[in-house]
Amino acid sequence: MPKNSNLLQGWYKRPDIDFGLTVKVFYRNLKVFLKTWKANIMFNFLEPLLYLWAMGFGLGMYVSQINGLSYLEFLAPGLIASSAMFSTTYEVTYNSYTRMAREKIFHGMVATPVSMDDVVLGEILYGTFKGVLYGFVFFIVVALFGVVHSPFAILILIPLFLMSVIFSNLSLIWTSLAPNYDSFGYFFTLLISPMFLFGGIFFPVENLPAGIRFLPWFTPLYHAVETIRPLVLGQADPSIVGHFIWLIIAAIITLPFPLTMVRNKLIQ
Amino acid sequence: MSELTVDQAIIAQDLTKKFGTFSAVNNISFMVSRGECFGLLGPNGAGKTSIARMIFGFSPITSGTLRVLDQDIRISARQVKARLGVVAQEDNLDPELTVLENLMVYANYFRLPRNVARERAEEILQFMDLTEKADAVVDELSGGLKRRLTLGRALINQPELLILDEPTTGLDPYARHMVWHRLRQLKENGTTMLLTTHYLEEARQLCDRLIVLNRGTILEQGKPAALITKHVGAFALEIGVEPGLHGQLLSWGSPWLKASQRIGNDLILYSDQGQELAENLGLKIAKDHLRIGYQRLRPTNLEDVFLKLTGETLQGSEDETEG
Numbered sequence: 253m254p255k256n257s258n259l260l261q262g263w264y265k266r267p268d269i270d271f272g273l274t275v276k277v278f279y280r281n282l283k284v285f286l287k288t289w290k291a292n293i294m295f296n297f298l299e300p301l302l303y304l305w306a307m308g309f310g311l312g313m314y315v316s317q318i319n320g321l322s323y324l325e326f327l328a329p330g331l332i333a334s335s336a337m338f339s340t341t342y343e344v345t346y347n348s349y350t351r352m353a354r355e356k357i358f359h360g361m362v363a364t365p366v367s368m369d370d371v372v373l374g375e376i377l378y379g380t381f382k383g384v385l386y387g388f389v390f391f392i393v394v395a396l397f398g399v400v401h402s403p404f405a406i407l408i409l410i411p412l413f414l415m416s417v418i419f420s421n422l423s424l425i426w427t428s429l430a431p432n433y434d435s436f437g438y439f440f441t442l443l444i445s446p447m448f449l450f451g452g453i454f455f456p457v458e459n460l461p462a463g464i465r466f467l468p469w470f471t472p473l474y475h476a477v478e479t480i481r482p483l484v485l486g487q488a489d490p491s492i493v494g495h496f497i498w499l500i501i502a503a504i505i506t507l508p509f510p511l512t513m514v515r516n517k518l519i520q
Numbered sequence: 521m522s523e524l525t526v527d528q529a530i531i532a533q534d535l536t537k538k539f540g541t542f543s544a545v546n547n548i549s550f551m552v553s554r555g556e557c558f559g560l561l562g563p564n565g566a567g568k569t570s571i572a573r574m575i576f577g578f579s580p581i582t583s584g585t586l587r588v589l590d591q592d593i594r595i596s597a598r599q600v601k602a603r604l605g606v607v608a609q610e611d612n613l614d615p616e617l618t619v620l621e622n623l624m625v626y627a628n629y630f631r632l633p634r635n636v637a638r639e640r641a642e643e644i645l646q647f648m649d650l651t652e653k654a655d656a657v658v659d660e661l662s663g664g665l666k667r668r669l670t671l672g673r674a675l676i677n678q679p680e681l682l683i684l685d686e687p688t689t690g691l692d693p694y695a696r697h698m699v700w701h702r703l704r705q706l707k708e709n710g711t712t713m714l715l716t717t718h719y720l721e722e723a724r725q726l727c728d729r730l731i732v733l734n735r736g737t738i739l740e741q742g743k744p745a746a747l748i749t750k751h752v753g754a755f756a757l758e759i760g761v762e763p764g765l766h767g768q769l770l771s772w773g774s775p776w777l778k779a780s781q782r783i784g785n786d787l788i789l790y791s792d793q794g795q796e797l798a799e800n801l802g803l804k805i806a807k808d809h810l811r812i813g814y815q816r817l818r819p820t821n822l823e824d825v826f827l828k829l830t831g832e833t834l835q836g837s838e839d840e841t842e843g
């Protein structure tokens with residue numbers, strides 16, 4: 253077992269990627285997903301759907317308006333983003349760890365022309381796919397609730413994609429550091445849950461205490477919510493460009509780390 | 521140079537693998553010819569898996585050179601791996617997929633066209649006696665069947681060189697013989713093999729040449745039969761007797777002895793003249809009324825060589841730590 257401090261060794265080196273083989277790695281995971289997707293997709297939906305019901309209709313009775321929106325209109329678009337976030341992070345923590353550490357699937361793949369970088373990029377691609385898929389399906393639910401007000405709402409696929417890339421990267425970084433399954437509890441308690449609660453889904457971040465109001469700006473979920481909400485409600489204005497740029501830059505900056513860290517963890 | 525190298529599937533020169541400051545493989549050199557089955561033997565932790573992993577490009581070389589199928593594995597890992605088949609010590613199949621799907625997915629990594637993959641998968645299922653299990657989910661297979669699938673999967677790209685890290689561990693005797701038979705067939709078709717195993721009978725049956733490793737260094741190398749002749753001769757006489765009498769028996773037997781070793785209370789004497797040794801010892805034992813538990817004369821095998829070579833070093837190191 254290597255010291256975690258060494259995992260960043262050589263992070264600046266150009267990764268060894270063959271995109272065709274990366275797609276084959278992605279396809280392997282997709283094939284497994286297609287065997288069980290019905291059960292999985294039900295579960296991943298249920299939670300945001302319950303939130304939508306409980307908050308949107310229950311709590312919504314007491315909250316008359318937020319920034320000129322009904323509470324359901326305010327809440328529902330944000331849950332699209334969180335649905336994607338949860339789907340990606342579960343996949344790329346628990347499931348990736350299973351493939352990597354328990355089933356040794358990564359080891360099997362790299363005994364072929366596939367490189368470890370292909371494997372990791374394939375995992376990121378798959379985590380992103382799942383985020384976009386679950387986000388999009390939730391988007392359809394939101395549309396059924398009558399909250400989608402603009403045909404341009406379909407553009408939410410772009411922030412969903414970028415945000416899912418970022419969460420794939422962050423999750424895989426954690427996965428490369430994780431000594432066992434229990435450690436993922438910290439990831440969700442310390443990072444994911446706070447983002448979910450304070451990232452602007454349930455109430456505007458302006459309502460946070462002044463001292464910590466700046467914090468959401470550092471989270472991918474916040475920027476995704478701030479682009480998805482106006483797109484869904486047909487209220488997009490040039491201000492969303494800034495959030496887009498944040499997401500693009502974060503996706504690019506975080507990408508080298510999972511590649512390097514997983515490679516250093518497994519290849520010794 | 522080139523003529524020599526073309527005939528070699530693997531050329532390792534001063535190969536070293538360190539984990540931190542610990543040398544798992546220490547400056548070893550060997551060559552594996554094309555078409556040959558080459559064995560790596562050695563006790564647990566000797567460095568067999570470390571060597572295998574360097575050869576298929578998984579584990580970076582600390583120092584030395586390693587040419588695999590005429591290419592430097594560090595520079596052309598993808599090209600080399602396309603021509604290798606690997607059976608790792610630990611199974612790493614796709615547990616959620618069926619047996620057939622495992623083969624098809626693996627074929628993808630070699631970019632085999634679908635129809636070719638399908639054809640080969642069916643051949644492999646037949647070859648490994650897995651046709652009936654084609655649609656079984658791997659998670660539900662027994663350990664031995666998984667192992668057979670792992671070996672079958674390694675054949676999907678029709679490799680020139682097979683790297684087999686304990687391929688038959690966990691197989692029942694019937695399955696093991698089946699795998700040996702298949703490996704021999706592959707060898708007849710020209711496949712080169714690097715095999716690690718703890719079953720000495722397996723090494724004897726399959727390997728043309730082998731090396732015995734301990735703590736990352738080569739103790740001995742050669743053809744199995746030659747190693748037996750060289751180290752232990754034709755016969756082994758096992759005598760169950762308390763250690764206090766070992767010295768006496770050794771000195772009586774010395775005119776015929778080629779080698780000897782102790783395993784617990786057993787003394788094993790090696791000799792080319794087994795019958796004479798047994799008779800002469802028997803006379804002396806009877807004359808001095810020594811109490812002997814049991815006595816058995818049998819032909820030697822590779823296991824004797826292995827125990828002698830690795831036992832010597834184990835004993836040597838124990839003496840070191842005591843002294």
Ligand SMILES: Nc1ncnc2c1ncn2[C@@H]1O[C@H](COP(=O)(O)OP(=O)(O)OP(=O)(O)O)[C@@H](O)[C@H]1O
Pocket residue numbers: 253520539544562563564565566567568569570571609
């Ligand atoms: N990743 C690693 N980090 C540190 N030490 C390692 C690592 N992998 C192997 N070793 C050490 O290297 C030595 C050789 O291990 P290796 O797995 O090559 O042995 P082996 O001959 O295959 O043994 P076995 O017969 O038990 O499979 C062992 O002492 C082992 O503990």
Ligand SMILES: [Mg+2]
Pocket residue numbers: 568569570609685
């Ligand atoms: Mg081993």
